[in-house]
Amino acid sequence: MTHPRDTFDARARDAHRAALDALSPGVRAQLRRRTRLALAGEAAGRDSRVAAPRWGWIAAPAMALALAFALPRPGAEDTAPSAPVAVAPASEMELAAPLEQDPDFYLWLASADAVALAANRR
Amino acid sequence: MLQAVTSDATNAPPAIPQAAAPAARDLEAFLDAVGPRAFRFAEASLRHREDALDAVQDAMLRMLRYEDRPAEEWSPLFWRVLRSRIVDTQRRRGFRLRWLAPADTDGREPDWADESPDPARRHEGREAWTRLAAALARLPRRQREAFTLRVLEELDVADTALAMGCSEGSVKTHLSRARQALQRQLEDWT
Numbered sequence: 001m002t003h004p005r006d007t008f009d010a011r012a013r014d015a016h017r018a019a020l021d022a023l024s025p026g027v028r029a030q031l032r033r034r035t036r037l038a039l040a041g042e043a044a045g046r047d048s049r050v051a052a053p054r055w056g057w058i059a060a061p062a063m064a065l066a067l068a069f070a071l072p073r074p075g076a077e078d079t080a081p082s083a084p085v086a087v088a089p090a091s092e093m094e095l096a097a098p099l100e101q102d103p104d105f106y107l108w109l110a111s112a113d114a115v116a117l118a119a120n121r122r
Numbered sequence: 123m124l125q126a127v128t129s130d131a132t133n134a135p136p137a138i139p140q141a142a143a144p145a146a147r148d149l150e151a152f153l154d155a156v157g158p159r160a161f162r163f164a165e166a167s168l169r170h171r172e173d174a175l176d177a178v179q180d181a182m183l184r185m186l187r188y189e190d191r192p193a194e195e196w197s198p199l200f201w202r203v204l205r206s207r208i209v210d211t212q213r214r215r216g217f218r219l220r221w222l223a224p225a226d227t228d229g230r231e232p233d234w235a236d237e238s239p240d241p242a243r244r245h246e247g248r249e250a251w252t253r254l255a256a257a258l259a260r261l262p263r264r265q266r267e268a269f270t271l272r273v274l275e276e277l278d279v280a281d282t283a284l285a286m287g288c289s290e291g292s293v294k295t296h297l298s299r300a301r302q303a304l305q306r307q308l309e310d311w312t
């Protein structure tokens with residue numbers, strides 16, 4: 001009498017044998033090609049699915065660094081007083097551009113008002 | 123102690139070209155013979171055609187290190203290397219699926235190109251393997267390995283233990299649990 005375990009194993013082996021016989025020509029060709037590549041010392045090609053995590057490892061710290069420098073930090077005004085100064089001259093220069101062509105502007109610069117204003121800003 | 127594949131590679135009549143050929147030629151014959159079996163093993167574990175082919179190629183590449191070992195050692199060594207490569211892929215994929223990319227769907231269905239003239243037989247064979255592969259995929263990894271290597275690849279207990287990197291007692295335990303679980307899933311097979 002056959003043990004049910006043997007029947008089951010035989011059935012599984014039959015299914016496996018059928019699966020081996022039913023490999024597609026494409027996979028058979030791939031297996032032959034990859035066997036030759038392996039014997040020639042070549043590892044499996046790394047496609048984009050594998051490359052993605054690698055780029056992720058590189059990109060994630062780079063983005064974190066970029067954000068760390070780009071975001072305003074608490075207390076930054078205390079330690080970096082030059083930040084507003086770097087922005088202010090650019091806007092003042094833009095506003096002052098038409099004045100450079102105005103003779104009245106130079107008269108005003110020589111007046112007591114300009115001197116007083118400059119003294120207040122210091 | 124020897125697996126069928128190894129026996130084929132080593133016990134074949136020593137034709138003159140083979141006897142004169144370097145060891146790599148014998149290894150080549152072994153890899154040619156084991157390739158389809160290795161692919162089905164990797165496919166059942168990874169359920170992805172390209173990942174399975176990559177795993178098989180890398181396992182074959184690593185076998186070059188063991189080229190000088192006696193041919194009867196190749197079979198358990200190969201399965202051990204392939205098993206390890208599959209585990210690496212599963213771990214990498216786990217990370218990828220959790221964090222970086224949506225789940226891959228390619229290769230969920232087993233590769234199948236039965237050219238049998240009888241459509242009923244063709245369908246039956248495919249369905250049987252699909253069911254077995256699905257049932258195997260639901261098993262814990264060690265149980266799946268024990269059943270595949272011991273029953274489908276017909277390695278003996280010692281070689282299965284070597285391939286799995288565990289004791290022979292563990293192989294028997296994993297195999298027994300695998301059989302129970304599979305028989306529950308495939309009740310009509312007993």
